Amino acid sequence: MYFHSVTLDRDRCKGCTNCIKRCPTEAIRVRDGKAKIIKEKCIDCGECVRVCPYHAKVVVTDDIGMMENYKYRIALPAPSLYGQFKDMTIGDILASLQSCGFDEVFEVAYAADIVSYITRNIVKAKDYKRPIISSACPAIVRLIQQRFPSLMDNILDIMPPVEVAGKIARDEAKKKTGLKDEEIGVFFVSPCAAKVTSVKNPIGIEKSYIDGVFSMRDVYSMILDKRKFAEKKIEHTSSMIGVGWANAGGESYGTSLENCLFVDGIQNVIGVLEDIELGKLDDIDFFEGLACVGGCVGGPLTVANNFIARNRIMKLKEKLNKDVSVKKYIAVDFHEFMLNVKLKKSDVLNLDEDIDKAIDMMKSIDEIYKSLPGLDCGSCGSPGCRALAEDVVKGFASEYDCIFKLKDRIKILAEEINKLSIKIPPVIGSDKEVKP
Amino acid sequence: MKPYTMDFDVKARDFSSAGESSSKFRKTLLMLSIPSDIVRRASIAAYEAEMNIVIHSYGGKMHFEIYKDKIVIVAEDTGPGIKDLELAMKEGYSTAPKEVIEMGFGAGMGLPNMKRNADTMEIVNHDESGTKIVMTINF
Numbered sequence: 001m002y003f004h005s006v007t008l009d010r011d012r013c014k015g016c017t018n019c020i021k022r023c024p025t026e027a028i029r030v031r032d033g034k035a036k037i038i039k040e041k042c043i044d045c046g047e048c049v050r051v052c053p054y055h056a057k058v059v060v061t062d063d064i065g066m067m068e069n070y071k072y073r074i075a076l077p078a079p080s081l082y083g084q085f086k087d088m089t090i091g092d093i094l095a096s097l098q099s100c101g102f103d104e105v106f107e108v109a110y111a112a113d114i115v116s117y118i119t120r121n122i123v124k125a126k127d128y129k130r131p132i133i134s135s136a137c138p139a140i141v142r143l144i145q146q147r148f149p150s151l152m153d154n155i156l157d158i159m160p161p162v163e164v165a166g167k168i169a170r171d172e173a174k175k176k177t178g179l180k181d182e183e184i185g186v187f188f189v190s191p192c193a194a195k196v197t198s199v200k201n202p203i204g205i206e207k208s209y210i211d212g213v214f215s216m217r218d219v220y221s222m223i224l225d226k227r228k229f230a231e232k233k234i235e236h237t238s239s240m241i242g243v244g245w246a247n248a249g250g251e252s253y254g255t256s257l258e259n260c261l262f263v264d265g266i267q268n269v270i271g272v273l274e275d276i277e278l279g280k281l282d283d284i285d286f287f288e289g290l291a292c293v294g295g296c297v298g299g300p301l302t303v304a305n306n307f308i309a310r311n312r313i314m315k316l317k318e319k320l321n322k323d324v325s326v327k328k329y330i331a332v333d334f335h336e337f338m339l340n341v342k343l344k345k346s347d348v349l350n351l352d353e354d355i356d357k358a359i360d361m362m363k364s365i366d367e368i369y370k371s372l373p374g375l376d377c378g379s380c381g382s383p384g385c386r387a388l389a390e391d392v393v394k395g396f397a398s399e400y401d402c403i404f405k406l407k408d409r410i411k412i413l414a415e416e417i418n419k420l421s422i423k424i425p426p427v428i429g430s431d432k433e434v435k436p
Numbered sequence: 437m438k439p440y441t442m443d444f445d446v447k448a449r450d451f452s453s454a455g456e457s458s459s460k461f462r463k464t465l466l467m468l469s470i471p472s473d474i475v476r477r478a479s480i481a482a483y484e485a486e487m488n489i490v491i492h493s494y495g496g497k498m499h500f501e502i503y504k505d506k507i508v509i510v511a512e513d514t515g516p517g518i519k520d521l522e523l524a525m526k527e528g529y530s531t532a533p534k535e536v537i538e539m540g541f542g543a544g545m546g547l548p549n550m551k552r553n554a555d556t557m558e559i560v561n562h563d564e565s566g567t568k569i570v571m572t573i574n575f
């Protein structure tokens with residue numbers, strides 16, 4: 001069954017309809033006074049998590065206690081973790097993280113250095129469709145599968161840094177410890193809901209190299225607790241390029257390509273993808289689209305204010321090497337770090353596989369839509385009148401979910417009742433003649 | 437079977453809503469299970485035609501017909517027509533005013549792009565009273 005990570009805490013949800021309007025894929029409805037996420041449509045972008053005033057949208061992550069199930073534990077901190085703390089160096093953060101019960105810490109930022117290196121080499125060698133589209137933000141990849149299937153061939157077929165990190169760290173730990181695969185636990189410290197989903201339903205690879213995903217929020221306070229007691233100092237390995245991936249534009253910078261475009265915020269990305277599909281951006285080499293404003297530092301599982309975190313990352317970067325050697329991990333042809341499962345387009349938008357049937361349904365949708373007030377008020381629980389019309393035709397809603405239609409209908413019924421009520425029964429009095 | 441049709445008015449020089457009808461058309465194609473390469477070609481053809489109306493005409497209409505096996509796009513405007521059709525079909529040739537080109541539109545790819553993405557393209561009439569272009573995309 002398809003798993004997605006953004007879910008609802010029913011007790012907190014007030015059914016206020018704030019989220020249904022902000023969801024970029026129209027994946028939310030309100031039913032019985034509670035929001036409901038249509039899981040096949042949700043791309044786990046986290047928009048609803050951010051906008052819910054009652055914090056009723058929760059991202060399901062793994063419980064930190066699951067570490068107990070493994071003999072050797074590796075933490076993979078996302079680069080955005082480095083922007084979460086005031087006055088802590090990357091070394092401090094890594095050491096404190098390790099003290100939270102890990103045997104080893106492997107920086108995803110370093111894997112980002114590797115991915116940047118591969119990207120630089122591969123875009124020269126391979127004939128990619130332009131613009132090449134980054135595969136790093138899984139919410140965007142899912143958006144493309146759903147709304148821009150013709151752009152799937154443009155997607156860069158390199159594994160995202162977190163999987164590269166997972167693979168290398170796991171392989172090395174196996175060699176070093178002699179333990180079996182299942183005795184080694186690899187845990188991602190994530191800013192991101194979409195990446196939780198990617199571990200359970202990988203995109204472009206058979207199986208994820210990661211065993212569990214911990215929320216950056218959960219790990220944040222643990223790191224603060226350990227900060228004074230971190231046993232040993234850890235030398236970090238990543239360069240300014242790898243760390244830079246935390247912010248929007250970081251990946252583009254790492255490609256060394258001249259003509260890059262990076263766009264953050266899901267609605268902005270949708271607009272640019274439309275332009276790419278129209279062929280308006282064929283002169284761009286590389287497109288980095290990120291669902292979160294600011295990039296992963298603005299991820300739904302981060303703690304620090306996204307603008308401040310962005311600034312901290314910039315400052316940390318200044319102190320780092322420009323580049324770092326990654327050769328020891330890389331085979332000549334990079335095949336082990338390439339995606340090898342073809343992306344499939346998602347059919348959730350299709351009304352019906354059969355075009356004739358779909359056309360019929362579309363005509364009915366238009367009919368119903370015309371009869372609705374067009375206010376897009378959301379009171380019916382659908383994101384707008386058009387969406388309600390779709391839901392009615394698909395059988396998930398009734399026209400009278402629209403309060404205006406319901407009111408009209410009640411008015412007609414009331415008039416009818418009124419008419420009937422003035423009618424006097426003949427036994428009481430009627431001047432009608434009695435015919436034989 | 438009767439096709440599914442869509443109609444839109446397109447205003448001249450209204451760059452803020454330019455492309456809206458093509459965008460709605462595109463979304464509809466996705467919902468109707470049209471193959472993705474066809475969606476792409478049809479969107480480009482529609483977008484270019486719509487932009488032509490915005491940039492060059494006094495205003496006009498977009499009309500779409502979606503059948504089981506083909507899409508028909510009709511772009512119709514109220515003038516001033518295409519002066520030199522042969523030149524207009526050349527890539528990079530543009531009669532768009534300077535300020536429009538500076539906005540990044542009117543690169544002279546409109547008609548060539550439409551022709552490239554449609555299976556058939558017919559310019560039904562083009563005189564001072566207007567231009568009517570009919571494109572078909574089969575699948």
Ligand code: SF4
Pocket residue numbers: 006022023024025026027028037041042043044045046047048049
């Ligand atoms: S995570 Fe994004 S796609 Fe999923 S329901 Fe929330 S807003 Fe919609």
Ligand code: SF4
Pocket residue numbers: 044045046136137138139140191192193194195290291292295296297298299300
């Ligand atoms: S921008 Fe980063 S944190 Fe946000 S959804 Fe994409 S990958 Fe996740």
